[in-house]
Every structure is written in C-alpha cells, then in structure tokens.
Amino acid sequence: MRSLSTRSRLLGLAGLLVLALGPLGQAGAQNPAATPPAEPVLAADLREEIQHIPVTVSDLYGRQETRQIPITVFRPAGAGPHPLVILNHGRPTRDKRAQQGRQRYEHMARYLVAKGFAVMLPTRLGYWETYGDFDPEDSGACNAMRIEPMAKAASDQVLATLAYAQSQPDIDTSRWLVMGQSVGGLTAVATVARHPAGLVGGINFSGGTGGDPERRAGNPCGPAVLAKAWEAQAKEARVPMLWLYWANDLYWGEDNPRRWQQAWTAGGGLAEFHTLPASGKDGHNGMNADMDHWVPLVEAYLARLGFTRPGVPTVPPAQGQRRIDAVNEVPISESAREGFYRKFLAAPAPRAFAIGPSGNVGWATGDWAVGRALGFCQARKGQACKLYAVDDQVVWAP
Incomplete structure (x- = not known):
C-alpha cells in the first residue's frame, strides 16, 4: 500500500498518472527541506x-x-x-x-x-x-x-x-x-x-x-x-x-x-x-x-545489440461480449469496483486497469498506461496481474 506522500511523488513524476492500489494512509503537510522522503516499499x-x-x-x-x-x-x-x-x-x-x-x-x-x-x-x-x-x-x-x-x-x-x-x-x-x-x-x-x-x-x-x-x-x-x-x-x-x-x-x-x-x-x-x-x-x-x-x-x-526480448506489455484482444461500463461484472470486490474501477472509467484514454489473483488492482492513465497499471497492481504483493480493460475495451480472459 502506498502512502499519500509516495503517491504524490509518483504523480509529480508522471504528470498525468493516476493510480489505485488500496486505502490511502494519512499524511499531514510537511516541509520538504526538513523531512526526508518516505522510503518506498x-x-x-x-x-x-x-x-x-x-x-x-x-x-x-x-x-x-x-x-x-x-x-x-x-x-x-x-x-x-x-x-x-x-x-x-x-x-x-x-x-x-x-x-x-x-x-x-x-x-x-x-x-x-x-x-x-x-x-x-x-x-x-x-x-x-x-x-x-x-x-x-x-x-x-x-x-x-x-x-x-x-x-x-x-x-x-x-x-x-x-x-x-x-x-x-x-x-x-x-x-x-x-x-x-x-x-x-x-x-x-x-x-x-x-x-x-x-x-x-x-x-x-x-x-x-x-x-x-x-x-x-x-x-x-x-x-x-x-x-x-x-x-x-x-x-x-x-x-x-x-x-x-x-x-x-x-x-x-x-x-x-x-x-x-x-x-x-x-x-x-x-x-x-x-x-x-x-x-x-x-x-x-x-x-x-x-x-x-x-x-x-x-x-x-x-x-x-542482440536483446530481442520485447519489453512492451502484450495487450490481449478485446472481449466483445463484455461491456466496459458493466461495473458489477468486474471480478473484484464491491469496494474496489466502486472505489477504483469507477475512477478508471472516469479517466481519459490512454488508460488501463489490471487485476491480481488475490483481488489487488492497479490502474493508470496517460503515458505508458498499460505498463504502469500492471506495475502498480503486482509490485507490492509480487503476484502477476492481468489486464482487465485498456482504453474502452475489456480484454479480460479468465
């Protein structure tokens, strides 16, 4: 889970980045010249x-x-x-x-x-x-x-x-x-x-x-x-x-x-x-x-130079039978659907939403959205996540 100060620092780097990793901790105003940055997990x-x-x-x-x-x-x-x-x-x-x-x-x-x-x-x-x-x-x-x-x-x-x-x-x-x-x-x-x-x-x-x-x-x-x-x-x-x-x-x-x-x-x-x-x-x-x-x-x-393995995340094909705005069909908890998925739906493209095996999620909008969404989802628990939606398409294949 990211603290508010860590989240703010990431947003400052990416400009258009929005993330969702779990409930936010509380952080008061701090003097950046006097307080070292929080050590990330x-x-x-x-x-x-x-x-x-x-x-x-x-x-x-x-x-x-x-x-x-x-x-x-x-x-x-x-x-x-x-x-x-x-x-x-x-x-x-x-x-x-x-x-x-x-x-x-x-x-x-x-x-x-x-x-x-x-x-x-x-x-x-x-x-x-x-x-x-x-x-x-x-x-x-x-x-x-x-x-x-x-x-x-x-x-x-x-x-x-x-x-x-x-x-x-x-x-x-x-x-x-x-x-x-x-x-x-x-x-x-x-x-x-x-x-x-x-x-x-x-x-x-x-x-x-x-x-x-x-x-x-x-x-x-x-x-x-x-x-x-x-x-x-x-x-x-x-x-x-x-x-x-x-x-x-x-x-x-x-x-x-x-x-x-x-x-x-x-x-x-x-x-x-x-x-x-x-x-x-x-x-x-x-x-x-x-x-x-x-x-x-x-x-x-x-x-x-001989390093041909791709570093770009693969986006699965769209699943035409699923609607991106069908919030209740997203296979995560109700609180995650209401707290995170609805924010994803309100964000502009490019955007991506990822889901992990234990219900952890990550989402991002803007530059490198797919890679960032997957990273936010899987970084802290170490579990591989899958893309649920990219831009206006559901790509989730259970």
Missing part, C-alpha cells in the same frame, strides 16, 4: 533489494574519499545469468540533493526487467544519505567549468557497481549496458568513453550538466566546454550509443544537444541521435514521462 515482483558498496572517488580539487553508497537492484525471475543495465540518476539543485531519496526509476526498471535485464541503480556519493561535506560532482563556477573530474567521479561509481555485479552468479557482466538521465546521461557517456570490459552499448537520456531551468532556461553553463570534453572522451569510445533528447528541454534547449552529439562523433564516438517532440512543460523529464515515444527507439536499438 520494495517491489516484490522485481525482486528489489538494496545493497551498499564502497566507492573511492576524487573531486575537482583533488580530495579523495572512500565512502559507502546504496545500490538499488532489480532482478528478473529465474536463476539467470541475466544481462545487466547500470542505470544512473541526474543531479538536482543543491537544496534538493539530500531530499531526493534512494534512486529507483521503477517504471524504467520494470521495462528493462521485462526485457530480461538485471538493473543496478547506484545513488551516487553526494546525494541522499551521503549528502554533506563532499561533492565529487562539483564542476566549478558557471564561467569556468571543468567537466573531466566530475565525469570521472561519476563513472568511477559505475565501475564500482560493475565490480559488485561481477560477484553475483546470476548476473552476466560479459554483456552489459550503461544508461542514465541528465547528469546520469553524462555518466553513461563518460563510462562508454572508458570502454570497460563487457560493455556493449549505452543510452543517454537528456544528458548534460550546467542547466538551470528557472534562471537560465535553455541556456546551460559552458555548453562549449561540454562539447570539447565529449569530443576528447570519444577518442577512446568503442560501442554504439543511443542519445535521446526532447525539443522542450528547459535545461539544454533544443540546439545544444545536437552540437554535443556532433562533437562526440567528430571525436570518433558512435551515437544515434533523436530529438523527440515536446513532452509536458519540460522535456528534460522525458525518460520518466514520455515512455510511449522513446520505448520503440530503445527496442530497436537493443534489438540491434
């Missing part, structure tokens, strides 16, 4: 767990530290060995780094696990529980940025995560990928530049650094500095990448990412580049809020 169906590993990194000023960082691990069912994705988070403003919580990207992880990947997501040093006196991703003043130290510190933590994965018998690190969003995308690029053993590809979602959507919308610090750094890093890159940006990215604007990709390829790197149409108020969050549009591009990219 582990997703049982993704075999989610938390591990801590040591990392040794240096900052812009040459200070070196060894600290423990948390890693969120998701695994597919079965003994494996499963190919690996190391997924990397972005860099919020200083006042939010302590409050951002353990990084999970659950919907993204759910898609990758459905494709058969184990997913490891390190919450890097300087964020959440390690926020404090040491920030290895400080790149200096806006007019005098240095990209290399922060890129090395971030990618060092990817390699430390890889070393931990190599100790796990159910994970195949002979074929793995690195992915990330925002500074996590920069981290993915920096990791590809170091061509570690077993790496076969990387995906950069809205990658970069120096953005400020409130004071410098579309005009980041040092875009030419980043271009120069990526051109230099590309000389050692070996694997093909996929770079995805959105037209209305308030951190970078529309033109800078294309220049960065041109610098990367000029240096010898390989990167298929796409600018996707505007998403929401700020396309910088497209990885989380625009899955319907980027998933086909990622499916095609991963298929070229």
Whole structure:
C-alpha cells in the first residue's frame, strides 16, 4: 500500500498518472527541506533489494574519499545469468540533493526487467544519505567549468557497481549496458568513453550538466566546454550509443544537444541521435514521462545489440461480449469496483486497469498506461496481474 506522500511523488513524476492500489494512509503537510522522503516499499515482483558498496572517488580539487553508497537492484525471475543495465540518476539543485531519496526509476526498471535485464541503480556519493561535506560532482563556477573530474567521479561509481555485479552468479557482466538521465546521461557517456570490459552499448537520456531551468532556461553553463570534453572522451569510445533528447528541454534547449552529439562523433564516438517532440512543460523529464515515444527507439536499438526480448506489455484482444461500463461484472470486490474501477472509467484514454489473483488492482492513465497499471497492481504483493480493460475495451480472459 502506498502512502499519500509516495503517491504524490509518483504523480509529480508522471504528470498525468493516476493510480489505485488500496486505502490511502494519512499524511499531514510537511516541509520538504526538513523531512526526508518516505522510503518506498520494495517491489516484490522485481525482486528489489538494496545493497551498499564502497566507492573511492576524487573531486575537482583533488580530495579523495572512500565512502559507502546504496545500490538499488532489480532482478528478473529465474536463476539467470541475466544481462545487466547500470542505470544512473541526474543531479538536482543543491537544496534538493539530500531530499531526493534512494534512486529507483521503477517504471524504467520494470521495462528493462521485462526485457530480461538485471538493473543496478547506484545513488551516487553526494546525494541522499551521503549528502554533506563532499561533492565529487562539483564542476566549478558557471564561467569556468571543468567537466573531466566530475565525469570521472561519476563513472568511477559505475565501475564500482560493475565490480559488485561481477560477484553475483546470476548476473552476466560479459554483456552489459550503461544508461542514465541528465547528469546520469553524462555518466553513461563518460563510462562508454572508458570502454570497460563487457560493455556493449549505452543510452543517454537528456544528458548534460550546467542547466538551470528557472534562471537560465535553455541556456546551460559552458555548453562549449561540454562539447570539447565529449569530443576528447570519444577518442577512446568503442560501442554504439543511443542519445535521446526532447525539443522542450528547459535545461539544454533544443540546439545544444545536437552540437554535443556532433562533437562526440567528430571525436570518433558512435551515437544515434533523436530529438523527440515536446513532452509536458519540460522535456528534460522525458525518460520518466514520455515512455510511449522513446520505448520503440530503445527496442530497436537493443534489438540491434542482440536483446530481442520485447519489453512492451502484450495487450490481449478485446472481449466483445463484455461491456466496459458493466461495473458489477468486474471480478473484484464491491469496494474496489466502486472505489477504483469507477475512477478508471472516469479517466481519459490512454488508460488501463489490471487485476491480481488475490483481488489487488492497479490502474493508470496517460503515458505508458498499460505498463504502469500492471506495475502498480503486482509490485507490492509480487503476484502477476492481468489486464482487465485498456482504453474502452475489456480484454479480460479468465
């Protein structure tokens, strides 16, 4: 069961998302600067767990530290060995780094696990529980940025995560990928530049650094500095990448990412580049809020690398004998029908409603509705759920 604060956080990420998982707990108003976010319940169906590993990194000023960082691990069912994705988070403003919580990207992880990947997501040093006196991703003043130290510190933590994965018998690190969003995308690029053993590809979602959507919308610090750094890093890159940006990215604007990709390829790197149409108020969050549009591009990219198992949930054919508005025929409790299914009926398409074997339900509207509905239904109990309705059609086949 999700608390109100957790539910609100998810809605904030997806914008149009509506969910129904059970009775809501009570939560009073809180000061986000003073109260850490509630720790989410582990997703049982993704075999989610938390591990801590040591990392040794240096900052812009040459200070070196060894600290423990948390890693969120998701695994597919079965003994494996499963190919690996190391997924990397972005860099919020200083006042939010302590409050951002353990990084999970659950919907993204759910898609990758459905494709058969184990997913490891390190919450890097300087964020959440390690926020404090040491920030290895400080790149200096806006007019005098240095990209290399922060890129090395971030990618060092990817390699430390890889070393931990190599100790796990159910994970195949002979074929793995690195992915990330925002500074996590920069981290993915920096990791590809170091061509570690077993790496076969990387995906950069809205990658970069120096953005400020409130004071410098579309005009980041040092875009030419980043271009120069990526051109230099590309000389050692070996694997093909996929770079995805959105037209209305308030951190970078529309033109800078294309220049960065041109610098990367000029240096010898390989990167298929796409600018996707505007998403929401700020396309910088497209990885989380625009899955319907980027998933086909990622499916095609991963298929070229040999990962052909589909990650898109299958929608069964419509059951013509069932009417979507026949509320009393939905095979769940009366309270769930009245509390959740009627809300689903009132929601706009795209929308989906899922049911689990013990009567648990999940529903969603908007982006990636089918995948989110199934995830909300089955995450906490770990039971596989089935779709009951998608858009205006009942697809339930008992």
